[in-house]
Amino acid sequence: MFSIVIIPLVIGYLLDLIFGDPRKLPHPIVAFGNIIGWCERHFNKGKHKKRNGCLVALILPLSTLLLGGLIAWGSWLLHPLAYYGVASVFVFYGLANHSLIQEGGEVIRTLEEQGLEAGRKRLSWIVGRDTSQLPPKKIYTAVLETMAENLSDGVVAPLFFYALGGFPAMMTYKMVNTLDSMIGYKDARYKDFGCCSAHLDDVLNYIPARLTALLIALAGYRKGIFSFIRKYARQHASPNSGYPESAMAGILDCRFGGPNIYHGILVEKPYIGTNDRELSVNDYKRATRINQTVCLVTVIAICVIYDLL
16 A cells, blocks of 8 residues: 555656656646536526536546546556556646646746846746736745645645545546636636635645644744734635745745736735735745655655654
């Protein structure tokens, strides 16, 4: 059992650390997005949008789990080495730490080297908010918030579900998270169709988000960080996102949150923190070190736990 879990985990982690998402190769998350997009176009209409959305939110993850289980079973029957190879690739695809850090760095470099308009445009590739009017400090804030939130969604949560059920569970989580990122909005188009996907994502991220906040706090510890998290985490509109974001804001001693425009609607988010200071490349570098540390510690923790079982 130890080798079945740990060997693919370590190989997948190292592949992500070195290469990140392979943009020129087929990616299961892209396939997930295409399937979700097809479902949305065909079923997000008529009088039963909420019912249709709930069916999509249940059928797609369950199908992913079943298909993942069949792939795992079939590759093991073929040969154990085939299983290790397949599982390692899926762990590699399931982790997003390298690409998360890389994408954030690209926004910062574009802002600093090419100017404000180019920075705004580059940021729009990775966030859902309207970036067309953001000043430089808001761009830095958006990058750091995204790095914190996606450290949970793209690193700790996938590893958490991998530890529970191997790569089939990991990919099932990724399907749920992709559903939420595509249709889990409260605007007129997605409010009914995406509500079940959003709630399911909230449930699955409940433990990983809090675990991520704990790991961030330990990785960059400063006095009062746990009080800071308790004070601000629950002020976020999301039941989960506030935990990693408040942990990162507390470690960096800065302020996250505030009003932003999403899909043409002004959303008044509460502030996380009070130190409205200027942010710099050094803050991005520190967030990068924290992300790398949290990812490594999570992998090591899974290895230790399975070694003790």
